[in-house]
Amino acid sequence: MTDRRIAVVTGASSGIGRAVVRDLVQRGTRVVAAGRRAERLTELTEQVRTAPGHAVAVAGDITQAGHTEELLATAEREWGPADVFVAAAGQGLPGTVLGSDPERWERLVEVNYLALLRQLRVVAAEFRKQAEPDDGARARDVVVIGSTVGRQVSAANPVYGSTKFAVHSLVEALRQEVCHHNIRVTLIEPGFVRSGFQEAAGYDAAWFEAIAEENGPLLVPEDVADVIGYVIGRPTHVHLDDIRLRPTRQRP
Structure with missing residues (x-):
């Protein structure tokens, strides 16, 4: 069940994160929608105003210290402790090892890896603290958006891909660390998404x-959001921990 749950979704200004907020609110979930663009978040919360769930917006930079704690505190202040966290914030970077812009490498690693590492540490610690009094009687979900290029090396997109390889490692390590508390840490690996x-x-x-011409029709953000809704709706003892979804015609 996803109704009556309380979620935090990062990267909600656009793309997959935005679609996840819309999908969860339609399922009855109460959602803190986080992103960098305040006007886009306000627009989103207005669009879902009549849905079964509810959404509040928090604008900010996920790389800033204390931001994840702020998001969790907002959820608790509005409805109670969050039990779902969807990490959808991230950046891309075109180019090869030789051809990519080295001026953008540091920011890419900060957003895609270091910021996520901090998020996972804060959220997992909070969820474990919540689980101790009830002995993990119910599931708590951490969902991370990875990528198919985080599993299969791409010479055309290796700098971005390397951050996703690192993310995939973190997700599996954290899953092993907290699974005994019924905290489900799930990696979603989309292929080409328009x-x-x-x-x-x-x-x-x-x-x-x-x-798109060769591999399409491509996925759209709503396809990914639908999978996430399904994953967090499984019974407590069922964990779909690693899911790849691709356009049907995508080979690599």
């Missing part, structure tokens, strides 16, 4: 359209 991600990262539009 969203604002590519444009924001500066990927070549013609290249992406060629990808």
Whole structure:
């Protein structure tokens, strides 16, 4: 069941994160929608105002110290302790090892890896603290958006892909650390998704359209959101911990 649950979703300004908020609220979940663009978050909360669940917006930078704690505190202040955390914030970077912009490497690692590591530490510690009084009687879910390029090396996109390889390792390690508390840590690995991600990262539009022509129809953010809703709705003793979803025609 996803109704009556309380969730925090990062990266909610656009793309997969935004779709996850919309999907969860339609399922009756109460959601803290976090992202960098306040106007986009306000627009989102207005769009779901009549849905069975509810959403409140918190604008901020996930790389800033204390931001994850602020999101959890907002959830508790509004409804009670969060029991779902979806980490959908992230950045892309086009180019190869030789061809990518080295001025963007540090920010990419900060957003995609270090910020996530801090998020996972804060959230897992909070969920474990919650689980101790009830002996893990119910599931608490941490869901992380990875990528198929975090499993299969891509010479065309290796800098971004390497951050996802690191993320995948963190997710599995954390799963092993907290699973005895019925905290389910799940990795979602999408293939090609048509969203604002590519444009924001500066990927070549013609290249992406060629990808879409060869591999499409591509996934859309709602496809990923639907899978996440299904995952966190499983009974407490069932954990779908690692899911890859691709367009049917995508080979690599």
